[in-house]
Amino acid sequence: MKFQRIGTLIKKEFVTIRRDFSFALNIFIMPLIMLVIYGYGIRFDIQYLPTVVWDLSQSPQSRELAEKFLASGYFSSAGAASGYDEIEERFDKGEAKLALVFPADFGSELARGEKTAVQILVDGSDNNTATLAVGYARGIVQNYQADLVVEKLAQKGIRLPFEVPVVSLENRMWYNPELKSIRFILPGVIVVIMSVMGTMMTAMTIVGEKERGTFEQVAASPLSGMEFLTGKIVPYILLALVDMVLIVAAGYFLFRVPVAGSFALLFFFSLLFVAVTMGLGLWVSSISSSLQGAMTLAFLVTLLPSILLSGFIFPIDNFPAPLKAITYLNPGRYFIEALRGIYLKGVGLSILWPQAVFLSLLGASLLGITLFRFKKRLA
Amino acid sequence: MVRRFGAFTAVDGVFFAVEKGEIFGFLGPNGAGKSTTIKMLCGILAPTSGELYVGGVDVRADPEEAKHRIGYMSQKFSLYEDLTVWENIEFYSGIYRLPARSKRERMEGMLVLSGLEDQRNRLAGELPGGHKQRLALGCALQHDPPIVFLDEPTAGVDPISRRNFWELIAKMAQEGKTIFVTTHYMDEAEHCDRLALINNGKIVASGTPTQLKSQQTGVLLEVATSQPIRAFAAVRRELPETSPALFGALLHLTGLEREGIERKLRAVFEKELIAIETLTPVSATLEDVFCQVIESSDSPVSPGTGARIG
Numbered sequence: 001m002k003f004q005r006i007g008t009l010i011k012k013e014f015v016t017i018r019r020d021f022s023f024a025l026n027i028f029i030m031p032l033i034m035l036v037i038y039g040y041g042i043r044f045d046i047q048y049l050p051t052v053v054w055d056l057s058q059s060p061q062s063r064e065l066a067e068k069f070l071a072s073g074y075f076s077s078a079g080a081a082s083g084y085d086e087i088e089e090r091f092d093k094g095e096a097k098l099a100l101v102f103p104a105d106f107g108s109e110l111a112r113g114e115k116t117a118v119q120i121l122v123d124g125s126d127n128n129t130a131t132l133a134v135g136y137a138r139g140i141v142q143n144y145q146a147d148l149v150v151e152k153l154a155q156k157g158i159r160l161p162f163e164v165p166v167v168s169l170e171n172r173m174w175y176n177p178e179l180k181s182i183r184f185i186l187p188g189v190i191v192v193i194m195s196v197m198g199t200m201m202t203a204m205t206i207v208g209e210k211e212r213g214t215f216e217q218v219a220a221s222p223l224s225g226m227e228f229l230t231g232k233i234v235p236y237i238l239l240a241l242v243d244m245v246l247i248v249a250a251g252y253f254l255f256r257v258p259v260a261g262s263f264a265l266l267f268f269f270s271l272l273f274v275a276v277t278m279g280l281g282l283w284v285s286s287i288s289s290s291l292q293g294a295m296t297l298a299f300l301v302t303l304l305p306s307i308l309l310s311g312f313i314f315p316i317d318n319f320p321a322p323l324k325a326i327t328y329l330n331p332g333r334y335f336i337e338a339l340r341g342i343y344l345k346g347v348g349l350s351i352l353w354p355q356a357v358f359l360s361l362l363g364a365s366l367l368g369i370t371l372f373r374f375k376k377r378l379a
Numbered sequence: 380m381v382r383r384f385g386a387f388t389a390v391d392g393v394f395f396a397v398e399k400g401e402i403f404g405f406l407g408p409n410g411a412g413k414s415t416t417i418k419m420l421c422g423i424l425a426p427t428s429g430e431l432y433v434g435g436v437d438v439r440a441d442p443e444e445a446k447h448r449i450g451y452m453s454q455k456f457s458l459y460e461d462l463t464v465w466e467n468i469e470f471y472s473g474i475y476r477l478p479a480r481s482k483r484e485r486m487e488g489m490l491v492l493s494g495l496e497d498q499r500n501r502l503a504g505e506l507p508g509g510h511k512q513r514l515a516l517g518c519a520l521q522h523d524p525p526i527v528f529l530d531e532p533t534a535g536v537d538p539i540s541r542r543n544f545w546e547l548i549a550k551m552a553q554e555g556k557t558i559f560v561t562t563h564y565m566d567e568a569e570h571c572d573r574l575a576l577i578n579n580g581k582i583v584a585s586g587t588p589t590q591l592k593s594q595q596t597g598v599l600l601e602v603a604t605s606q607p608i609r610a611f612a613a614v615r616r617e618l619p620e621t622s623p624a625l626f627g628a629l630l631h632l633t634g635l636e637r638e639g640i641e642r643k644l645r646a647v648f649e650k651e652l653i654a655i656e657t658l659t660p661v662s663a664t665l666e667d668v669f670c671q672v673i674e675s676s677d678s679p680v681s682p683g684t685g686a687r688i689g
Contacts, residue, residue, distance in 0.1 A: 008473025012462065019461050213457040217518075220421040220451035220528075221474045222443045 001230070005223050009231025013205070017235065027201070031193045031243050032250060038189045039182055039255055042313070046132050050078035052087060052096040059107020065118065065144055066100060074136045087121060097123045098133055113152065175260075175344040182255045187339030188312030190247050191332045194270070195277050195302040197243055200295065201236045202281025207294040210285075225374050233278050240274045241267075260346030269338045269352075272359040276331040277302070279366030286373050306332040331362045380429025382415050389415040390426075391580035397559060397573075399525075402552050404571030405561040408673060412580040413561040414454060417530050420559070421451045434526050434557075447475075450519035454530040454561075456511045458518060460504025464495050467503050467518055475522035489517035492547070509540030516547070527551060529560040533567065545570055565666040574665075576672055583676040584668070592663045597635040599663045602644070603656040604630065610653050617647045624670040631661075633671055 017023060053066050069075045078096040081087050090096040101119035109116035120137050122130045209215040209232075218228060248266070251257045259266060280301060288294040307313065309323070310332035316324060327333045334355040341347045341355075349356065382390040390412040397403040407413050418424040420431055422442040431438040434448035458467045468486050477485055490496055493513040498506065503514060512532060520527065529548070533541045545567065552558055552572075560571070568574055568588065575585040584591060604610040607628045614623040614632065621632040621640060634640035637660060648655060 002476065004476050005474055008470060011473075012459070012466070012470050015466060016459065016461050212460070213453065213455045214459055215457075216418075216423055216453050216455075217451065217457040217515075218474070219423040220446060220449065220453075220519075221471070222446040223474050224443060 001224070001227055005227050006231040006234070009223075009228065010234050013232065013235040017239075027197070027239055027243065028246065031197060031247055034193050034196075035189055035247055035250055036254070038185060038192070039251075042181065042185050046074055046129055046136070048076035049074060049098055049129070049133055050096045051075040051098040051100060052078045052081040052090050053100045053102070054081045054083065054087060055100075055102045056104040057102040057106035057108075059102075059111075061107040061110045062102040062118075065102075065141070068140055068144055069100065069137070072136065072140055074133070091121075091123045097126070097129065098137070110148070183257050183344060184340070185312075186251045186255065186257050187336055187343050188307075188310065190244070190251075190339055191273075191310055191312060191336045192303070192306045193247060194240060194244060194273055194335075195280075195306045195332055196299070198236070198240045198274050198277025199281040199284060199302045200298040201239065202233060202278045203284040203288070203294040203298045204291060205232055205236065206282070206285035207288055207291050210289060211291055226371070229282065229371065229374065233282075236281075237271075237274055237278065240277070241270060244270045244274075257343070259343055261342035262346075262348065265349060265352070266339075266342050269335060269342070269356070269359070272356065272363060273331065273335040276335075276359060276363040276366060279363055279370060280331075282370035282374070283366060286370055305330045309333065310336045312336060328358075329362070331359055334358045334362075380416075380419060380426045380431060382412075382419060382424065383427045388580055390419070392429075393577065393580070393582055395575055395582065395585065397557060399557050400552060400555050401572045402548065402558040402560065402570065404568045404574040405559065405577060406563075406568055406574055406669060407561075407577035411577045413577060414530055415580075416577070417451075417528050417559070417561065421449055421528055422446055423451075447522065448524055448526055450516075450522070450524040450527045452512075452515050452519045452527075452529045452532055454534060456503075456515060458503050458511075458515055461502060463500050463502055464490070464493070464506070464514055465499040467514065468521065471518040471521050477521065485521060485523075489521050492520070493517035509536045509544075512536055512540070512544065513547075516544075520551075525555070526557045526559070529558065531561050531563065533562070533564065541567075565664065565669065568665050568669075576669065578673050578676045581676070584672045588665055591668050592665060594668070597633055598637050598640075598660050599667055600632045600634070600637065600640060600658060601626075601661045602630040602632065602658050603628065604648070605654045605656065609651065610648065613647055613651045613653065614644070618643055622671045622674045624667065626664075626666070631667055631670075633663075633667065 017027075051069060055062050055066065070077055075098060078090065081090060081096075081099065087096070087099045087101075091099075099121040101121065103117065103119070106116050106118060118141065120134065122133050124130045206229075209218070244267075248259065252259075281298065284294055284297045284301065288297055309316075309327045309330045311327070312332075316327050316333065319327065338352050338355040338359075341352050380390060380394075381388065381392055393412070393416060405413050405416065415424065419426045420433060420438065422438050422445055425439070433445045436445040436448060438445045459470070462470065465486075468489055472482055472486050490499060493510070493516065495501075495506075495510060495514060495517075498510070503511065506514065516529075516532070532548075533544055536544065541564075548558055548560065549570065560567075562568060571588065573585070573587050574591060576583050576591075584594070586594065602610070607625065607630060610630055611623055611625045614621060614630065618632075618640075621634050624631045632640055632644070641658065644658075645655070
């Protein structure tokens with residue numbers, strides 16, 4: 001290993017990158033675009049779900065309950081309706097996702113202290129949102145009912161001759177008290193962006209030299225395969241880390257997602273993961289001969305596993321056993337666990353050491369295999 | 380040495396030695412194995428089997444040392460098109476680790492050699508073909524290698540640039556450099572000290588240009604006819620053993636003795652209604668040798684399978 005040669009390569013690579021405007025754009029703009037798309041696009045929580053009210057009762061009670069719905073923050077008013085036909089039409093047009101229907105005697109029955117009902121209609125075409133909406137609605141109605149009971153008892157001045165045992169559920173969402181899905185998603189987005197960028201950049205830069213024939217001239221020089229790969233990769237390790245900083249900063253400034261844990265640890269895991277993606281990129285470049293092929297393969301081996309098999313969107317715990325076994329080989333899985341630990345829980349290496357070990361193992365074996373292949377092929 | 384790609388044998392037991400300070404020409408049709416041979420000698424491609432020594436260094440055992448002794452210019456322009464002329468030179472000066480003291484001077488020297496002093500900040504990709512070739516040569520020679528490999532260095536270059544390039548090659552040889560060059564152009568082959576002809580991965584003839592030309596057995600006849608194209612087609616069909624070749628409007632034929640060929644030729648032309656204007660024995664050019672050797676080595680009933688050089 002001669003550092004002068006490696007330094008020469010690194011310098012050349014940066015000159016090339018600086019000159020290739022579209023490539024530079026890719027490196028810095030792509031991650032931000034991906035972050036914005038994923039960040040705003042993927043939501044597991046519901047907020048301001050448009051709700052129409054068909055109030056046949058027109059009573060203080062019905063208005064009070066409807067008011068509670070809107071005040072919860074989960075639902076927003078999409079106006080009033082006057083019949084099932086109209087509700088259906090609003091659903092069809094997508095103007096409303098939920099409808100509250102108060103029967104004509106809702107207010108009077110409540111006033112008389114009788115049993116009554118309120119109907120909720122939900123647009124079930126978005127299954128996830130519908131389930132959440134029904135859950136929130138049930139909570140609101142139950143709270144309203146409890147208020148009614150207490151109010152009624154107090155009105156009548158009744159004191160029960162015995163203590164009524166009451167169990168109240170107090171839930172606290174730790175690490176993500178407001179249950180904002182972006183906090184949960186951001187680490188996943190980081191994994192997707194880093195693995196796509198890291199793998200793709202590495203594969204493209206090396207296959208590019210093969211395709212353009214420039215590698216042939218370099219191969220006839222005393223530069224060794226190891227020196228070549230090192231010199232080619234180092235610039236992209238730096239760029240990938242810059243990308244990482246960019247995403248963390250954008251996550252904070254655009255989405256208000258702070259890092260609970262240590263930045264040093266975040267950086268350490270990023271470095272480990274970058275090594276893995278570079279290894280993957282080298283592997284891709286060792287089996288593709290065209291830029292087109294390399295790009296496709298890089299997308300395939302990064303995008304699918306990092307989105308589907310990393311626990312980014314679908315919880316790994318729910319996977320069938322064979323699929324679950326595969327995820328142990330997915331570096332994205334460990335990085336996402338580490339990132340969530342650092343981002344949300346603020347935990348340290350004492351908890352995350354298994355992830356560090358697995359990432360190192362995967363990275364070392366990937367790099368080892370590809371370097372060996374590369375060396376064997378050259379001379 | 381031997382190199383196989385799957386079931387295909389690109390270089391099939393080639394053996395030769397090149398003397399120090401020689402211009403050694405490597406000739407052969409497309410796909411004969413010229414580039415594969417050069418790539419193995421330059422340590423770009425590993426041979427399937429065999430031994431390679433460059434400047435006394437075993438290429439397989441110590442590729443780094445061997446590569447210090449060679450300069451390589453590939454058939455396809457293989458410098459960085461998105462770097463400027465100067466940046467390319469600078470890049471290779473770093474790769475070859477030129478000593479800091481003489482580096483600048485050496486780089487300027489290569490710029491002069493490439494004739495690109497006034498284009499140093501131009502992107503290499505924007506240069507015309509001839510300039511690209513010279514830049515490639517400049518980059519390959521920066522570390523002053525004693526051995527230079529040139530793979531079709533003048534392909535696609537205009538005649539004047541070609542002549543200048545060969546003047547450069549001659550100058551390098553005078554300075555004591557060993558030149559290994561592949562080419563398609565027979566006039567270029569005449570400039571070489573020694574030649575080897577390769578076909579289907581095998582060396583089929585070798586020697587100095589004069590030796591090769593005199594090695595030609597039998598006679599060479601030059602025939603001028605009223606319809607050269609038709610005449611060529613007819614001879615090729617009826618008398619393939621004469622290895623006909625078209626030189627401008629003239630037809631070249633080879634054979635053991637004049638009378639026999641002439642008799643057969645007149646019979647063929649009579650049938651085809653082609654008139655012979657002149658028929659003269661001539662001395663062989665390299666192109667004749669090339670065509671004859673290649674064709675006889677291609678045909679399955681070829682008498683001798685070609686010489687090997689040692």
